[in-house]
Amino acid sequence: MPRGVWAPPSAYALVVLTIDPERKVIVQTKYYRDSISNLVKIRKDDDLTQVGGRWRPATIAIEGLRPPGTTRLGLLWREALDAPAVLLTPAGLRAPSPIAWPAGPGP
Numbered sequence: 001m002p003r004g005v006w007a008p009p010s011a012y013a014l015v016v017l018t019i020d021p022e023r024k025v026i027v028q029t030k031y032y033r034d035s036i037s038n039l040v041k042i043r044k045d046d047d048l049t050q051v052g053g054r055w056r057p058a059t060i061a062i063e064g065l066r067p068p069g070t071t072r073l074g075l076l077w078r079e080a081l082d083a084p085a086v087l088l089t090p091a092g093l094r095a096p097s098p099i100a101w102p103a104g105p106g107p
Contacts, residue, residue: 011033012032013036013038014036016032020055024055025055026045041063041064042065043063044060051079083099087099
């Protein structure tokens with residue numbers, strides 16, 4: 001890291017991002033702990049869908065290498081066109097959401 005640049009503490013010695021240049025979205029993240037040669041997990045963002053003009057992953061897979069294991073997360077993205085600006089203020093983040101979401105597909 002360049003001198004004079006502050007960064008919060010991290011559990012990782014190195015985080016490597018792979019970016020899809022056409023979509024301008026992160027598609028893979030590699031996490032190294034303690035040293036830059038100790039890869040401990042890989043996050044892969046797949047099944048990208050465009051929501052509100054930005055690409056979002058419909059599937060996130062996190063593969064742990066030490067200890068081995070995989071966690072998968074499926075997401076369904078929707079635009080919230082009627083979301084009031086106050087929703088993203090500190091007070092709005094603490095309050096219940098005023099957005100009424102339509103029912104999605106079942107599990």
